[in-house]
Amino acid sequence: MGWINFEYYAFAALLLWGVGSVSLYLKTDKQGIGVRVPALFSAAGLAVLMLFILLLWLKIDRPPMRTLGETRLWYSFLLPAIGLVSFLRWRYKWLLAYSLLMGGLFLLINILHPETYDKSLMPALQSVWFIPHVIVYMFAYALLAASSLVALKAVYQDYRGKRWNTLPNLADNFVYLGFSFLTMGLLFGALWAKEAWGHYWTWDPKETWAFITWTAYLIYIHYRYKHQHRHKQAMWILLIAFGLLMVCWFGVNYLPSAQNSVHTYTS
Amino acid sequence: MRRNTWQAPWSYREGVIIGGGLVFLGVVWQVFLPSSGFQLPFWPGNLYMGLIFLALLFTLHFLLKSTSVVKWLASVPAAVTSAALYCGLAILLGIIPQGQSSGSPIVHVLGLNQLTSSWVFALANLYFLTSLGLATLKRLFPFKLKNLGYLLNHAGLWIALTAAALGSSDLQRLSMNCTEGQPEWRAYDGSGQLVEMPVAIELLDFQIDEYPPKLTLVDNETGRIAVPDKKNAFFSVADSSFQLLDYRVEVDRLLPEAGLIGDRFEPVNEVGSPPAARLTVTRLSTGDSQSGWVSSGSFRFQPYAFKISDQYSLVMLPPEPRKYQSDIRVMTQEGQQLTATLEVNKPLKLGGWKFYQLSYHADMGKWSDMSVIELVRDPWIPVVYLGIFMMLAGSLFLFRHGTYKKKGLENGLD
Numbered sequence: 241m242g243w244i245n246f247e248y249y250a251f252a253a254l255l256l257w258g259v260g261s262v263s264l265y266l267k268t269d270k271q272g273i274g275v276r277v278p279a280l281f282s283a284a285g286l287a288v289l290m291l292f293i294l295l296l297w298l299k300i301d302r303p304p305m306r307t308l309g310e311t312r313l314w315y316s317f318l319l320p321a322i323g324l325v326s327f328l329r330w331r332y333k334w335l336l337a338y339s340l341l342m343g344g345l346f347l348l349i350n351i352l353h354p355e356t357y358d359k360s361l362m363p364a365l366q367s368v369w370f371i372p373h374v375i376v377y378m379f380a381y382a383l384l385a386a387s388s389l390v391a392l393k394a395v396y397q398d399y400r401g402k403r404w405n406t407l408p409n410l411a412d413n414f415v416y417l418g419f420s421f422l423t424m425g426l427l428f429g430a431l432w433a434k435e436a437w438g439h440y441w442t443w444d445p446k447e448t449w450a451f452i453t454w455t456a457y458l459i460y461i462h463y464r465y466k467h468q469h470r471h472k473q474a475m476w477i478l479l480i481a482f483g484l485l486m487v488c489w490f491g492v493n494y495l496p497s498a499q500n501s502v503h504t505y506t507s
Numbered sequence: 508m509r510r511n512t513w514q515a516p517w518s519y520r521e522g523v524i525i526g527g528g529l530v531f532l533g534v535v536w537q538v539f540l541p542s543s544g545f546q547l548p549f550w551p552g553n554l555y556m557g558l559i560f561l562a563l564l565f566t567l568h569f570l571l572k573s574t575s576v577v578k579w580l581a582s583v584p585a586a587v588t589s590a591a592l593y594c595g596l597a598i599l600l601g602i603i604p605q606g607q608s609s610g611s612p613i614v615h616v617l618g619l620n621q622l623t624s625s626w627v628f629a630l631a632n633l634y635f636l637t638s639l640g641l642a643t644l645k646r647l648f649p650f651k652l653k654n655l656g657y658l659l660n661h662a663g664l665w666i667a668l669t670a671a672a673l674g675s676s677d678l679q680r681l682s683m684n685c686t687e688g689q690p691e692w693r694a695y696d697g698s699g700q701l702v703e704m705p706v707a708i709e710l711l712d713f714q715i716d717e718y719p720p721k722l723t724l725v726d727n728e729t730g731r732i733a734v735p736d737k738k739n740a741f742f743s744v745a746d747s748s749f750q751l752l753d754y755r756v757e758v759d760r761l762l763p764e765a766g767l768i769g770d771r772f773e774p775v776n777e778v779g780s781p782p783a784a785r786l787t788v789t790r791l792s793t794g795d796s797q798s799g800w801v802s803s804g805s806f807r808f809q810p811y812a813f814k815i816s817d818q819y820s821l822v823m824l825p826p827e828p829r830k831y832q833s834d835i836r837v838m839t840q841e842g843q844q845l846t847a848t849l850e851v852n853k854p855l856k857l858g859g860w861k862f863y864q865l866s867y868h869a870d871m872g873k874w875s876d877m878s879v880i881e882l883v884r885d886p887w888i889p890v891v892y893l894g895i896f897m898m899l900a901g902s903l904f905l906f907r908h909g910t911y912k913k914k915g916l917e918n919g920l921d
């Protein structure tokens with residue numbers, strides 16, 4: 241149990257998502273089937289993954305949110321979940337397909353780079369803030385990743401000379417929601433840091449990069465508000481912002497400044 | 508339509524020039540002013556500074572509103588350029604190690620290894636807060652309910668950042684090394700300066716609760732972990748039995764505190780007695796089985812490995828702390844006393860100070876009779892929290908941004 245047979249769950253989810261993605265692009269006459277079949281397969285894959293997350297949680301006796309591998313697990317759940325909800329709501333086939341692909345990619349990374357399923361949780365992480373802080377952040381990251389998928393699509397369509405005028409509005413929907421969660425995550429983190437380390441903000445490298453990411457999306461929101469028709473520049477701001485988010489998430493551990501960070505729990 | 512620089516309405520070009528000018532000014536001051544960096548006054552000087560800043564913003568807003576500078580400072584291009592400047596400085600902060608002396612003279616002269624107290628950082632902060640403050644005032648008067656979300660976000664951020672910046676000079680973070688049975692009133696600040704506290708702390712008892720130790724297989728020659736498969740490289744003794752490479756390991760006996768007697772371990776009750784376990788190992792491909800002891804060792808005793816073949820040994824890792832806590836007695840000069848338990852994430856509040864369990868004598872582990880307690884005084888924190896809670900409320904308004912965007916269109920902002 242636990243990470244030990246993660247492969248089975250992961251392959252089951254990958255298979256279901258694979259079938260779901262293919263069924264998205266099959267031609268059917270009936271409108272209902274074209275929506276329901278892919279939605280059902282995607283949802284089944286999500287259910288398998290959620291089951292695994294819950295079993296892992298029970299098994300290791302602490303929330304599975306500590307290591308990078310564990311956060312990737314949440315990500316590979318939340319991103320397809322967002323893709324599915326927006327598919328049901330706005331019928332964006334490509335978005336569901338891409339988010340399933342990204343979710344699947346993260347599952348593959350976890351299969352190739354398994355980690356110890358270590359039960360220990362250092363005392364600083366044992367706090368009521370731990371779960372809300374991490375969940376809210378994972379939500380934010382997944383929504384903001386969805387917005388960058390939209391931006392990528394927009395830039396690609398633009399490059400091919402095709403229409404993409406509805407995409408920036410979709411990106412905005414994701415960014416506003418994602419930024420809201422990002423702000424909450426940042427502030428929960430500050431309130432928690434005060435309880436655990438005595439100060440709410442110490443410009444620790446992880447905090448610093450979280451702040452950088454936050455300002456980048458702040459710039460996007462304001463730029464969009466002021467210049468409703470400069471779509472192309474806005475999409476590029478969004479892509480740069482996501483690059484900074486990736487540094488915050490994965491890259492910080494490798495930076496020279498991170499040697500004495502309190503937030504780098506590599507394992 | 509082409510617009511010359513500095514011709515109204517100002518936009519990004521002016522923002523970049525002003526931002527660049529501030530960086531230039533900051534660098535010049537950093538290099539040529541005698542003190543190394545920007546020094547905020549203590550209470551009440553910082554309060555006066557805050558009030559003057561606020562008065563200045565109100566004056567700009569109410570008396571000079573129609574000038575192109577003020578209009579521009581309260582606009583999106585100023586917000587974007589000042590946020591970008593702040594973001595750029597934060598990137599430097601996120602790359603260059605802070606608070607350490609650096610080999611590079613450029614880093615040293617420009618104060619890049621103490622960026623948050625450099626002039627450039629202070630000026631960027633001022634620019635950002637001026638823009639944010641004026642943008643807030645612009646929608647605060649006259650007050651309209653539909654602007655509530657905007658005001659919570661913008662005023663909240665302004666209040667939190669301003670209070671955090673001004674309050675940083677009044678923030679005191681001290682640490683005190685308390686040894687069991689000896690009242691202590693000497694604390695040290697970040698630079699190692701002694702500060703005498705008006706209260707004394709006596710450590711009554713320090714306790715650590717540990718996770719069960721883990722076992723792994725190492726290569727006798729290299730001393731490295733021999734299991735290439737990272738996910739199954741360690742096992743907790745509590746999870747017996749388990750498999751490491753071709754070996755099945757069973758824990759027959761676990762002694763939380765043990766001493767080596769001859770070639771076996773027995774329970775003992777002595778300071779520094781490490782955990783030990785008796786294991787039975789079966790080689791799955793041959794069915795051969797053997798038994799032996801492992802122990803993690805401690806600050807007093809050597810670790811003990813179980814050599815299971817020419818190639819491999821089983822070893823026990825030192826147990827990790829699950830929880831640590833200090834029972835303390837706090838005594839004031841007036842002779843009042845109070846006892847409390849400090850734990851990570853559970854600080855104690857007393858007379859404007861907060862007491863935190865920080866660390867302990869890590870080499871001694873659970874036998875440490877010393878506990879490091881951090882004492883923090885941050886009188887501005889209620890104001891910072893006011894800002895934070897305003898922003899938390901404001902973040903909920905972002906859920907329904909559709910209304911924002913339509914308003915923008917109606918107002919013809921573009």
Ligand code: HEM
Binds near residue numbers: 462586587645905
């Ligand atoms: C918590 C952070 C922030 C959030 C969530 C936020 C959000 C927003 C939103 C949603 C709008 C559109 C307003 C509307 O539709 O009514 C806006 C406008 C604006 N924001 Fe922010 N903002 C934040 C921080 C800042 C900062 C740091 C600045 C300046 C340095 C700033 C300056 C402005 C300006 C100038 C406008 C345009 C106002 C107008 O023209 O009436 N904001 N902001």
